[in-house]
Amino acid sequence: MSKSKKSPTVKPATLERGEARYFHGRVKILDNFKELLGRAKAGNSGTSVLIQAAPGAGKTALLHECARLARAQRWQTAKINPDGLFDPAELSKSLRLPLPAKRQETKMGGNVKVLHQESTSEHHPPTTLDILKSGRKPLLLLLDEAQTTAAVIPRSNHEQFTNALKFVKTIHNGEVERPVILIAAGLGATAAAFDSLGISRFDPECRINLEPLSEGARQAVIQDWLLEEGGAKGDPASWINAIVRETHGWPQHIMAYVWPALKQLELTDGELTPEGLKTVLKEGQKGRIRFYEARTRGIPEEQLHCIARVIAGVPSDTSVAKIDLMASLRLDHDRDTAEKIFTLALHKGILDERKNRYVVPIPSMHDWLVDNFARIPEPLFPPPEPQH
Numbered sequence: 001m002s003k004s005k006k007s008p009t010v011k012p013a014t015l016e017r018g019e020a021r022y023f024h025g026r027v028k029i030l031d032n033f034k035e036l037l038g039r040a041k042a043g044n045s046g047t048s049v050l051i052q053a054a055p056g057a058g059k060t061a062l063l064h065e066c067a068r069l070a071r072a073q074r075w076q077t078a079k080i081n082p083d084g085l086f087d088p089a090e091l092s093k094s095l096r097l098p099l100p101a102k103r104q105e106t107k108m109g110g111n112v113k114v115l116h117q118e119s120t121s122e123h124h125p126p127t128t129l130d131i132l133k134s135g136r137k138p139l140l141l142l143l144d145e146a147q148t149t150a151a152v153i154p155r156s157n158h159e160q161f162t163n164a165l166k167f168v169k170t171i172h173n174g175e176v177e178r179p180v181i182l183i184a185a186g187l188g189a190t191a192a193a194f195d196s197l198g199i200s201r202f203d204p205e206c207r208i209n210l211e212p213l214s215e216g217a218r219q220a221v222i223q224d225w226l227l228e229e230g231g232a233k234g235d236p237a238s239w240i241n242a243i244v245r246e247t248h249g250w251p252q253h254i255m256a257y258v259w260p261a262l263k264q265l266e267l268t269d270g271e272l273t274p275e276g277l278k279t280v281l282k283e284g285q286k287g288r289i290r291f292y293e294a295r296t297r298g299i300p301e302e303q304l305h306c307i308a309r310v311i312a313g314v315p316s317d318t319s320v321a322k323i324d325l326m327a328s329l330r331l332d333h334d335r336d337t338a339e340k341i342f343t344l345a346l347h348k349g350i351l352d353e354r355k356n357r358y359v360v361p362i363p364s365m366h367d368w369l370v371d372n373f374a375r376i377p378e379p380l381f382p383p384p385e386p387q388h
Contacts, residue, residue, distance in 0.1 A: 020061035020251065022224035025217030032205045033066050037073050040181055041138055045174035050146075050194060050202055051185035053210030054361030055295055055349035056252025059185040062210070063142050066183060070140040075179070077140045082152035084128070084143075086163040091128045095135075100126050128167045138179035141171075146186035147347060150193040168197045188346040188353045209354060212249020219244055221251070225258045230265035232272055239277055246284060248362050256287030292368050295349050301373075303341050306332055307350060308373035316366040319357035 033049070040046045053059050067077040076095075084091040088100045126134075143149075153164045171182045184190060191207075194200070213221070222240045226232040232239075239261065247253035260283035264276040296304055310328040314320055322342070329338035345351040350369070352361040360366035 019064040020058065020221075022221050022228070023061060023065055024220040024224075025213045026058075026062055026065070029062070029208060030065060030069065034069050034073075036181065036205070037070055037075065037138075037140075040174075040179040041073065041075075043174075044177070044179060046171060046176060046178075046180040046182075047174055047203065047206060048168065048172040048182040048184065048194075048199065049206045049208070050191060051183065051208045051210060052188060052190045052353060053185075053208075054250070054352040055187060056250045056291065057210045057212070057361070058251040059210060060144055061251060063144060063183060063185055067140060067142060070138075070181075073138075075138040075140050076135075077142065079142045079144070082143065082146070082149040085149070085167050086128055086153060086160040088126055088128050088131055091131055094141075095131070095139075097131065100131070127163050129163070129170055132167065132170070132176055132180065133178075136178055139181075141180070141182045143182060143184045144186070146184035147189040147193055148186070149184070150189075150196045153197070155196075165197055168194070168199055172199050187349045188351055188358070189343065191353065213251065213254075214249070215244060218247060218249060218254065221254055222258065226261060226265070226272075230262045231270040232265055233270040234272055236272055239272055239280070242277060242281060243284070246281065246288075246364075248364060250362055252291060253284075253288055253362075253364075256291065257281070257284030260284055260287075288364060289368065292365050295365070296369075299344060299348060299350075303344070304369070304373045306341060307345055308369045311360055311366060312370045312374040316363035317359060319354045319359040321357055325351075325358060 036047075036049075051059055051062065070077050078094045078096075080094045081090060084094050092099050132139075153161055155161050168182070170176055171180050184194060186193070191200075219240050222243050223236060226236045226239060243254070243257045243261070246257060257280060260280045264280055265272075268276055299307075306329060310325055325342060326338055329341055333341065342351070346353070346358075350360060350365075351358045360369065
């Protein structure tokens with residue numbers, strides 16, 4: 001699947017998320033989702049879909065493709081934030097509905113007079129579930145960055161938590177009385193966030209751990225960019241194969257190499273020169289490192305050293321059990337601190353869940369962490385020599 005060429009091509013503010021200009025792969029996932037749309041519409045029902053993946057794996061691009069399929073079947077689509085699960089005003093804004101009117105009162109001679117109140121009953125304003133049930137058209141809700149859901153909906157606020165719980169469970173169980181599907185996409189902590197809302201079991205086709213793109217999909221994406229956008233002349237196979245070897249199947253990495261490639265092709269009027277390829281590979285590697293630095297920003301350096309030492313003894317792209325990770329973390333930290341480090345690594349995308357085991361999802365990110373943080377840093381001031 002490719003989109004028509006737009007001119008001029010403008011580099012986005014971030015390469016980490018957004019709609020893919022050229023989308024290839026994920027065929028089975030999209031075929032299954034297309035069937036789900038049809039079943040939900042035919043049965044006047046729905047469910048929820050969980051997409052969990054490492055940063056830069058293409059979650060947001062996949063959401064755009066799912067929305068495109070839904071619109072083709074005359075579904076309404078809407079992006080929502082986690083607070084849209086419990087906040088009627090936020091959900092109404094996402095669905096482009098009039099905001100629920102709040103109870104407005106004025107005092108007249110010591111008496112309270114209600115001027116206006118729009119509600120589902122005489123005393124209670126509408127909840128998010130009331131708003132959801134008030135519609136009739138098939139609806140696809142797209143919740144990105146869903147790993148933040150648990151933090152946004154604290155259990156300490158009973159009303160918000162209860163409203164979110166009812167909202168999510170009613171969709172998940174297909175009890176809205178119209179076709180409604182919620183797709184929640186996020187990093188490694190997303191499944192745990194939905195488990196906190198009582199959603200732990202998904203149909204096999206509705207819980208997706210997004211793997212790297214296949215080699216064929218990678219080649220097709222890069223070829224489209226070089227030929228359609230860069231106007232490459234001649235056979236681009238050598239450039240495509242060289243970039244494929246560096247990207248490990250992650251769409252974000254592909255874009256880190258694509259933009260330098262387009263710049264080089266502009267300078268050479270489309271000629272695919274060996275010198276240009278060397279520049280592309282060098283600049284693309286810098287882009288990858290900037291991505292890793294962004295993922296680890298905000299984590300204290302001593303914790304990065306701890307994480308890196310834990311994974312240093314594990315081959316890249318090899319998963320380990322949480323108990324083994326925690327045992328290593330406990331060598332330097334108490335239980336609570338070790339758990340916080342583990343959770344932070346999940347939320348930042350340094351670790352990714354794979355069937356109840358955990359892995360640094362991108363081999364080159366694993367190597368970068370080990371090379372830069374696994375060794376104990378030298379002290380700024382070496383200890384004095386012993387006196388004899």
